[in-house]
Amino acid sequence: MHYTYFVGLDVSKNFFHACLIDSSQNVLFNQSYPLDYQGISSFTKALPQGLKKSILIGIESSSCYHLNLITYLVNHNFTCVILNPILIKNFAKLSLRKTKTDAIDAKTIAIFLSQFHQKLPPQAFTSEEFKDLARERERISQEIAKRKNNLEKLVVVTFPELERTVNIYNTSILKLLEKFPSAKAIKKASLEEIENILSSQKGKKPAISAKEIKALAEYSIAQNWPAKEYILSRTIQELFFLQETLKEIEKLLKSACKEISACQDLDILLSIEGIGEITALHFLAEIQDIKRFQSYKQLIAYAGLDPAVYESGNFKGKSKISKRGNRHLRRVVWLMSINVIRHNPIFWSYFERRKRQGLPYKKAVLATAHKLLRIIYALLKYKKYFDPSTTYHNIPSQGGFYYAYNFS
Incomplete structure (x- = not known):
């Protein structure tokens, strides 16, 4: 999608600051509005009229303060993305200036959008209550x-x-x-x-x-x-x-699953022996839509299960998971992994093999969690059910999943 205008929103409890820039990063306006109906209406009227499809609005996740604002904008057909605060924080470090204000934060978000909007995954807002x-x-x-x-x-x-x-x-x-x-x-x-x-x-x-x-x-x-x-x-x-x-x-959780038309995805997860209905519902609620992730690696990173390695010169630190992702999803994936190890022969076999290769218990569980997420990602993406007769033990630890699993 080609966007001409980018809006950065910095939201607090009672106010939000908006910065609008064009594709050349020229600031068209940068001002504060009260977080009420009149303020939001004034903000939307200040945007280029009749060009909603060419405007991308970015908002930093801020506890609960951004929810009504982002929902209002989405319901009025604006394209919006919710950004991880860590991304904006690291992007802001590229500037040598130490000054931090709401106006600067809003402009930083707008500039980040203009430079990286093509790499951002699609958003899902309909699952918020789920x-x-x-x-x-x-x-x-x-x-x-x-x-x-x-x-x-x-x-x-x-x-x-x-x-x-x-x-x-x-x-x-x-x-x-x-x-x-x-x-x-x-x-x-x-x-x-x-x-x-x-x-x-x-x-x-x-x-x-x-x-x-x-x-x-x-x-x-x-x-x-x-x-x-x-x-x-x-x-x-x-x-x-x-x-x-x-x-x-x-x-209510089961009803919400039906309302967002996630029943097929739920059935796909339940086709994996060892995954129960409640944990499957939690998993779907946290990922919202599998289309948000361009690869299984992004899903693993979103759960905070991606490896974090620190090396400097001759020093090599211990490998551990980053824990930078969604802690609620990480908890659910851990529970799912424990249960499939206990009840699913395919995952139990993989877990035991990793232990024989020298991995301690927790690392063997994490390796199994990676395998489980790779399989879940492909099943949900291609809308296929888990087939125990398929040779899953040949799936590599890194990459190549789509070639290892034949969906034909």
């Missing part, structure tokens, strides 16, 4: 893990014998502890009350009877901990709330 849901689910999952960790520590103090005997995360046991959060409280409860709680819950029944719980409480070493009892009861209530929230978010 990604928000995926990250909210990730956050809720982490909160559940924290609550469970705290819960176990509390039960070890208030009723240690129960923690050693039964799975305390069973719904019936949690309901029991919510009402009677200690051995002392259970000792005072009637056998009928305990039986009613254990029998009224759906799902798997605990491998312990009300009489056995009563007996454990009678001879418990737990002392009097009224504050810990209160905290335990509240923690269980929070845990139930978070688990229900998680279920609701998962439903």
Whole structure:
């Protein structure tokens, strides 16, 4: 696409600065606008009218501040790209000037666009809410893990014998502890009350009877901990709330996948044994559109799994991953890699071979993650399903994937 005008936007909480330059990098305007309807309208009116297709707008990713502005512009048929702040920071270092202002930052973005717009990948903005849901689910999952960790520590103090005997995360046991959060409280409860709680819950029944719980409480070493009892009861209530929230978010996540027409991509990922529906949804939410990546190497780099090597003269540093990409995607790819190693013979075989070649466990997993991403990239790009009968073990570690995998 040939662009004649380039706009750099530097966005803060209440204002944004816009710099418009032409293809010769002449500044046509560089000014600040309030981040409200009137400000955005004034900005769009200042742009060359009737030439939307010849204008490219670049905006640096800035937490949540840029979202409404970029969505408004896209909905009004402007071509926009969201830029990685690291790219702009490194580009700005080429200038010897140390001055930093919003006007200078906006101009830097505009100049960067004019020089490198042909190398920028296409953008996908329709998946923003899909990604928000995926990250909210990730956050809720982490909160559940924290609550469970705290819960176990509390039960070890208030009723240690129960923690050693039964799975305390069973719904019936949690309901029991919510009402009677200690051995002392259970000792005072009637056998009928305990039986009613254990029998009224759906799902798997605990491998312990009300009489056995009563007996454990009678001879418990737990002392009097009224504050810990209160905290335990509240923690269980929070845990139930978070688990229900998680279920609701998962439903919304699946609906969002349908809305952006990513169901085929989801089915392609699920065709790889070892990849579950939730991790597949997270993966799609983070990459948004496989067309954004011109090669599997870009996908690997976006996940921050590309190698970072430091060498200077005779010194050679240890090789490690860059971790400069999307940390949410990196977490999902790691989980996917662990699961395909466990459940998919093709990836397990590759993992074991890399270990025999001398790689430690984590590096062997990362090598498998690279192989998995190379395969996923090609499957999604060509809309093909994973075929276990295909010879995948000949895929090289670097390059040549398209020739190793025959899609005919």
